[in-house]
Amino acid sequence: MNRDQLTIFAITAGWTLVVGLFGGAILWRFRRKSLRITMIVAGLVPMLAALAAVTQSVQLMFISAHDSLVVLWTLVFSGLLGLAMSVLLGHWVSTGSRDVGRRLRQLGTSYEPVEGRAAVPAELAAITDELELTRQRLAASRERERALEASRRELVAFMSHDLRTPLAGLRAVSEGLEDGVVDDVPGALRQMRTTVDRMTGLVDDLFELSRLSTAPPPRRRSAVSLRELAEDVVGESCEHARSEGVALSVSTPDDDDRLAVHGDADELTRAVTNLVGNAIRHTERGGAVKLTVDRAEDGRVRLAVTDGCGGIPDDDLERVFDIGWRGDEQRTPSSGSTGGGGLGLAIARGVVESHAGSIAVANVEGGCAFEIDLPAVSSSA
CATH class of the missing domain: 1.10.287 (Helix Hairpins)
Structure with missing residues (x-):
């Protein structure tokens, strides 16, 4: 150079x-x-x-x-x-x-989305897309919070009513016994015991719902035959069905498949009992409730409870499993043990979801069908 x-x-x-x-x-x-x-x-x-x-x-x-x-x-x-x-x-x-x-x-707020998107670099476009997804998730979470808060308010109102009524009855009977105006003392004591049992069942439902909502460590689980469980629930509920004038039956496959799932037998029994009790309670006299247990095409075990309630309004189908939700006076989803509070279906959903399963309801001819899908026990288990 x-x-x-x-x-x-x-x-x-x-x-x-x-x-x-x-x-x-x-x-x-x-x-x-x-x-x-x-x-x-x-x-x-x-x-x-x-x-x-x-x-x-x-x-x-x-x-x-x-x-x-x-x-x-x-x-x-x-x-x-x-x-x-x-x-x-x-x-x-x-x-x-x-x-x-x-x-x-605008995160955490609602706004009218703008049609299309300006010509911006890919990195900024990716950021805006992620922000939009985040906004949608926050909006959905806010809606869920609103729904849960409304559910809680309904639950408090319903539980206050359900507790006030038996408490008033207990007070009246106890005052009658105290004043000596009750002639049938054994009958009054039986009535008090029945009322206490109802209140105990209501408190048990609240405790179980609280336990499921707080996601505690899972109980010890093992292989549970959903086929045998359904037959046991039908056997225990047949007297209740007979007193209500409802025919109760169970249908299982012809083979020897136990339809086993991995779970807690007590929790699953409670969930199925709640569904069966709810179905019997809202089926008209002379109607039928049927349990069907079978294996779905994807290998999962499916249990369905079909009743003769006349169906649920389409607008209410998504709310059936909400805590404290009740339909009209003719159909009030409630627990199998208390007959009030609107907790039975919510507990059933909590139990099923804690077992990695899913629960759904759909209207069928003359009534509705509740379906539970649970993962089957693997052959190596």
Whole structure:
């Protein structure tokens, strides 16, 4: 490399350093300003450095006037192109940044979504998409909280009523016994015991629901035959069904499949008993309740309880398993043990979900069907 080339190299490097430091100072000065300005500055700095280096090289006669003119025009047009690209890119990034800021401000709130999306870099587009998903999740969570709060208020109101009524009865009977105006003392004591049993069952339901809601460590579980469990529940509930004038039956496969699931036998028995008791209670006299236990196509074990309640309004189907929910006076989902409170179906759902299963309800001809799906015990278990 000869002397002239070294001089040109030194001039170019010097101007690049000087203009670069000047541009860096401007960027630092405007670091808290609009991103568009900083991108324009970043696009102009290299062009200014090249212009300064070429201009000094022309003055020192290292480049001829003709060649310098060609280089200068090339730099001018290249600089204008770079400036236009910087402005366009700055606009895209600024638009995307404003959209991100808007979505951040609106997290946890509802707003009318904007149709389409501005042309922004992929990174900002990914951020806006993630923010939108986060907003939707927060909105859904807020709706769930509202629904749970409404459920709690309903539960408190219902439980207050369900407790007040038997307490008033106990007080009346106890005052009658105290004043000696009750002739049938043994009958009064039996009535008091029955009332206490109802209240005890209600408290037990509340305790069980609280235990399921707080997600405690799972109890010791083993292989449970859902087939045998269903037959036992039908045997225990047949007297209740007979007193209500309801035919109760169970249907199982013809083979020897035990339809085993991995779970807690007591919890599963309680869930199925609640469903059966609820079905018997809301089936008209002369109707039928049927349990069906079988294996689904995906290998899971399915238990269905079909009743003759006349069906549930479509608007209420999604609320059937809510804590404390009650339908109309003719159909009030409740627990199998207390006959009040609207806890039986909520407990059944809690038990099934704690066993990694699912529970659903659908209207069928003349009534509705509650279906439980539970993972089957593997053959190696």
